[in-house]
Amino acid sequence: xxxxxxxxxxxxxxxxxxxxxxxxxxxxxxxxxxxxxxxxxxxxxxxxxxxxxxxxxxxxxxxxxxxxxxxxxxxxxxxxxxxxxxxxxxxxxxxxxxxxxxxxxxxxxxxxxxxxxxxxxxxxxxxxxxxxxxxxxxxxxxxxxxxxxxxxxxxxxxxxxxxxxxxxxxxxxxxxxxxxxxxxxxxxxxxxxxxxxxxxxxxxxxxxxxxxxxxxxxxxxxxxxxxxxxxxxxxxxxxxxxxxxxxxxxxxxxxxxxxxxxxxxxxxxxxxxxxxxxxxxxxxxxxxxxxxxxxxxxxxxxxxxxxxxxxxxxxxxxxxxxxxxxxxxxxxxxxxxxxxxxxxxxxxxxxxxxxxxxxxxxxxxxxxxxxxxxxxxxxxxxxxxxxxxxxxxxxxxxxxxxxxxxxxxxxxxxxxxxxxxxxxxxxxxxxxxxxxxxxxxxxxxxxxxxxxxxxxxxxxxxxxxxxxxxxxxxxxxxxxxxxxxxxxxxxxxxxxxxxxxxxxxxxxxxxxxxxxxxxxxxxxxxxxxxxxxxxxxxxxxxxxxxxxxxxxxx
Amino acid sequence: xxxxxxxxxxxxxxxxxxxxxxxxxxxxxxxxxxxxxxxxxxxxxxxxxxxxxxxxxxxxxxxxxxxxxxxxxxxxxxxxxxxxxxxxxxxxxxxxxxxxxxxxxxxxxxxxxxxxxxxxxxxxxxxxxxxxxxxxxxxxxxxxxxxxxxxxxxxxxxxxxxxxxxxxxxxxxxxxxxxxxxxxxxxxxxxxxxxxxxxxxxxxxxxxxxxxxxxxxxxxxxxxxxxxxxxxxxxxxxxxxxxxxxxxxxxxxxxxxxxxxxxxxxxxxxxxxxxxxxxxxxxxxxxxxxxxxxxxxxxxxxxxxxxxxxxxxxxxxxxxxxxxxxxxxxxxxxxxxxxxxxxxxxxxxxxxxxxxxxx
Numbered sequence: 016x017x018x019x020x021x022x023x024x025x026x027x028x029x030x031x032x033x034x035x036x037x038x039x040x041x042x043x044x045x046x047x048x049x050x051x052x053x054x055x056x057x058x059x060x061x062x063x064x065x066x067x068x069x070x071x072x073x074x075x076x077x078x079x080x081x082x083x084x085x086x087x088x089x090x091x092x093x094x095x096x097x098x099x100x101x102x103x104x105x106x107x108x109x110x111x112x113x114x115x116x117x118x119x120x121x122x123x124x125x126x127x128x129x130x131x132x133x134x135x136x137x138x139x140x141x142x143x144x145x146x147x148x149x150x151x152x153x154x155x156x157x158x159x160x161x162x163x164x165x166x167x168x169x170x171x172x173x174x175x176x177x178x179x180x181x182x183x184x185x186x187x188x189x190x191x192x193x194x195x196x197x198x199x200x201x202x203x204x205x206x207x208x209x210x211x212x213x214x215x216x217x218x219x220x221x222x223x224x225x226x227x228x229x230x231x232x233x234x235x236x237x238x239x240x241x242x243x244x245x246x247x248x249x250x251x252x253x254x255x256x257x258x259x260x261x262x263x264x265x266x267x268x269x270x271x272x273x274x275x276x277x278x279x280x281x282x283x284x285x286x287x288x289x290x291x292x293x294x295x296x297x298x299x300x301x302x303x304x305x306x307x308x309x310x311x312x313x314x315x316x317x318x319x320x321x322x323x324x325x326x327x328x329x330x331x332x333x334x335x336x337x338x339x340x341x342x343x344x345x346x347x348x349x350x351x352x353x354x355x356x357x358x359x360x361x362x363x364x365x366x367x368x369x370x371x372x373x374x375x376x377x378x379x380x381x382x383x384x385x386x387x388x389x390x391x392x393x394x395x396x397x398x399x400x401x402x403x404x405x406x407x408x409x410x411x412x413x414x415x416x417x418x419x420x421x422x423x424x425x426x427x428x429x430x431x432x433x434x435x436x437x438x439x440x441x442x443x444x445x446x447x448x449x450x451x452x453x454x455x456x457x458x459x460x461x462x463x464x465x466x467x468x469x470x471x472x473x474x475x476x477x478x479x480x481x482x483x484x485x486x487x488x489x490x491x492x493x494x495x496x497x498x499x500x501x502x503x504x505x506x507x508x509x510x511x512x513x514x515x516x517x518x519x520x521x522x523x524x525x526x527x528x529x530x531x532x533x534x535x536x537x538x539x540x541x542x543x544x545x546x547x548x549x550x551x552x553x554x555x556x557x558x559x560x561x562x563x564x565x566x567x568x569x
Numbered sequence: 570x571x572x573x574x575x576x577x578x579x580x581x582x583x584x585x586x587x588x589x590x591x592x593x594x595x596x597x598x599x600x601x602x603x604x605x606x607x608x609x610x611x612x613x614x615x616x617x618x619x620x621x622x623x624x625x626x627x628x629x630x631x632x633x634x635x636x637x638x639x640x641x642x643x644x645x646x647x648x649x650x651x652x653x654x655x656x657x658x659x660x661x662x663x664x665x666x667x668x669x670x671x672x673x674x675x676x677x678x679x680x681x682x683x684x685x686x687x688x689x690x691x692x693x694x695x696x697x698x699x700x701x702x703x704x705x706x707x708x709x710x711x712x713x714x715x716x717x718x719x720x721x722x723x724x725x726x727x728x729x730x731x732x733x734x735x736x737x738x739x740x741x742x743x744x745x746x747x748x749x750x751x752x753x754x755x756x757x758x759x760x761x762x763x764x765x766x767x768x769x770x771x772x773x774x775x776x777x778x779x780x781x782x783x784x785x786x787x788x789x790x791x792x793x794x795x796x797x798x799x800x801x802x803x804x805x806x807x808x809x810x811x812x813x814x815x816x817x818x819x820x821x822x823x824x825x826x827x828x829x830x831x832x833x834x835x836x837x838x839x840x841x842x843x844x845x846x847x848x849x850x851x852x853x854x855x856x857x858x859x860x861x862x863x864x865x866x867x868x869x870x871x872x873x874x875x876x877x878x879x880x881x882x883x884x885x886x887x888x889x890x891x892x893x894x895x896x897x898x899x900x901x902x903x904x905x906x907x908x909x910x911x912x913x914x915x916x917x918x919x920x921x922x923x924x925x926x927x928x
Contacts, residue, residue, distance in 0.1 A: 030758075031755055035754070075674040109582065154736055162613060170583065178595070178598050181616035182623075183624075204634075478633075481632045482631065484631075484632075522587035
């Protein structure tokens with residue numbers, strides 16, 4: 016030790032302050048003069064104001080913090096096994112994790128990729144540190160979720176479905192909705208996708224239902240692993256929300272951006288509602304065995320997290336900057352959940368196509384009915400017969416409920432968010448570039464026809480993305496035998512005949528559906544059939560569709 | 570009566586509680602492991618980013634305004650018969666990445682704090698302090714530039730394995746740029762007259778650093794993500810990064826009474842060994858591709874010549890820095906020779922000719 020150093024100096028040695036540290040780190044950047052950075056991800060926005068990093072964190076504190084969070088997560092997973100968590104877990108719940116965890120690692124890693132898209136758009140290097148940490152965070156989320164999925168596969172009674180997870184993600188009629196969500200983070204206008212859709216709407220609003228509300232339900236079903244992982248994931252989200260808001264403030268600074276911002280907030284909010292509420296609402300409400308009437312329903316959670324927390328405290332204040340907020344869309348989304356049964360109708364759809372899944376869907380029983388009726392008065396009259404039929408038809412050899420004479424009409428899919436148009440009266444049909452499309456609502460129609468177009472209200476928008484690919488799963492298998500489609504998707508157990516999906520939670524071999532039980536039923540694509548109709552027949556079909564249906568009790 | 574009504578109630582949701590078709594299928598079964606069994610890294614990584622060749626039955630369902638899909642093979646000039654073959658030798662996934670990064674920043678904190686407690690910076694040779702202030706201070710911007718380029722590059726890869734290797738490379742580079750920034754800031758607290766702005770000034774204005782800056786900006790300006798990854802790990806690092814770090818700082822510091830700086834820089838040397846192995850593995854796969862190997866070699870040889878010329882010039886411009894310490898323990902020529910050897914070994918590993926500019 017140096018003779019010049021006193022004990023006092025040693026124990027009170029000062030480091031550099033956090034504000035000064037972040038200032039000097041932001042000063043690592045410079046304006047290139049030899050070669051300009053390649054601007055390979057286009058945007059139609061103009062950004063001149065350098066955004067600030069609100070979090071003021073540096074990597075030397077970030078890495079140990081994340082390692083500590085990881086240690087807690089992995090320690091908890093070990094503890095869950097030592098405590099024999101799976102002995103008490105509800106299979107009804109874990110089955111839905113086969114769907115959820117097949118989807119979510121892709122949007123997460125897409126979010127990491129999207130940091131490349133926003134990193135070079137704004138002047139200054141202050142916020143780039145924030146983007147860097149978000150990039151590594153998202154890498155964390157994607158792989159920690161893969162780890163959780165592997166852990167379920169290794170320890171839960173029925174691993175089938177977890178074992179094919181990433182293959183299933185690319186083929187399933189439900190995960191296509193999640194792919195729309197993840198691809199929307201990284202494709203098209205860089206600000207639209209990576210800032211507004213991902214950070215300003217998905218992360219700021221809907222991660223609360225995804226990563227906070229859903230883990231609570233997991234815990235009620237004896238699953239302590241999901242809350243452990245996802246609340247740790249959610250603890251990173253505040254950093255991302257800060258990044259999104261900071262860049263948003265730089266965009267707001269230019270009035271010529273306001274038109275596009277209004278477009279993108281509208282599109283992103285509505286599509287997040289359509290996708291997240293469909294998937295997470297179904298999992299929370301229909302994947303649980305807990306029917307405590309004191310707990311919040313998904314509708315109540317939505318009101319707390321989306322309406323009160325996001326709409327009132329985040330969206331509304333944007334009006335003072337001159338941004339038009341579509342209050343009517345927020346009110347409409349709320350009505351769809353509370354009055355129009357959006358979540359219940361999506362759950363009905365998932366159960367109608369149970370055979371096309373790679374997870375089991377348990378039938379609802381009397382305890383479930385009572386809870387639904389208490390939380391959503393009128394539920395039993397509309398959906399009770401459906402679930403009673405579903406239970407009756409869960410025995411192998413029954414007619415698959417999709418093809419049974421229940422009165423159910425297999426829905427058209429929305430071309431914009433890929434969720435079926437389950438609120439029948441809101442079905443929209445329109446032509447874009449000479450082709451006919453179906454939509455779940457008017458805003459979805461507007462999204463495709465007006466927002467995702469090379470021009471918006473007279474303004475060229477060459478950077479905006481486009482809908483592409485074979486967007487409707489049903490088109491892939493139009494005219495196929497159901498058994499052949501299931502085999503083609505690979506949703507068959509290792510014995511080569513037993514379906515991964517089952518309409519029940521029985522694990523006895525005699526109760527398992529096989530390919531033989533589903534052979535002889537032909538899949539039809541509603542949009543292929545609609546396009547083939549004469550104009551008159553189509554008009555009649557649409558009118559009938561909008562009238563809805565009544566389920567017959569079998 | 571329902572199936573549920575007929576079955577016996579479940580006593581457990583745990584593995585092994587019942588035997589039925591698929592009840593023992595407890596491994597991800599949709600990819601071929603590189604070895605006999607899948608590693609944890611492979612399970613966490615493979616196929617998370619799908620593509621139409623790997624299960625994406627509907628194709629990409631969004632595209633950019635010009636029709637380019639969400640991921641495109643056309644984002645690099647290199648071609649592959651099997652983009653899915655690559656596995657990063659470092660096998661990093663989130664947990665191992667945080668463990669390694671956290672260990673490094675913890676090590677650095679202990680070294681810098683203890684060194685400062687011992688009053689070490691005050692015993693650094695004054696001319697060495699100026700080297701740290703001006704030239705290590707300038708070099709931190711080069712590391713930052715590489716980190717930024719890699720942040721950009723990790724969006725484009727056709728598979729998750731490639732993109733995650735580039736992502737962790739970016740994370741390492743940006744951490745090291747911050748390590749140097751904070752280290753210089755903290756020893757600056759103990760050194761009278763230490764000018765924190767000098768490093769950036771040298772980076773922007775000192776002729777010695779303009780070759781390096783031009784190379785970094787050229788890499789940042791490249792639109793081909795594998796060109797960036799190649800230029801950084803296979804060319805810039807051996808010809809400039811390692812030359813300056815290993816060939817100068819690591820060897821010269823001790824003779825100037827500085828035991829702290831080499832420890833700080835050593836972390837980056839270890840980072841590079843890992844990132845180099847990842848990059849060499851990828852480009853070796855590209856050069857040995859049965860269908861596209863020869864064409865890929867031509868593309869990579871072009872990159873090699875272009876960036877070797879830039880980086881060779883940048884290295885030569887730095888030569889006067891080797892003369893600035895009072896105690897001269899390392900010659901630029903020796904460092905350059907070691908750098909050329911490293912370059913030759915790298916070229917050999919990926920099946921390329923050593924660049925003409927180094928002959």
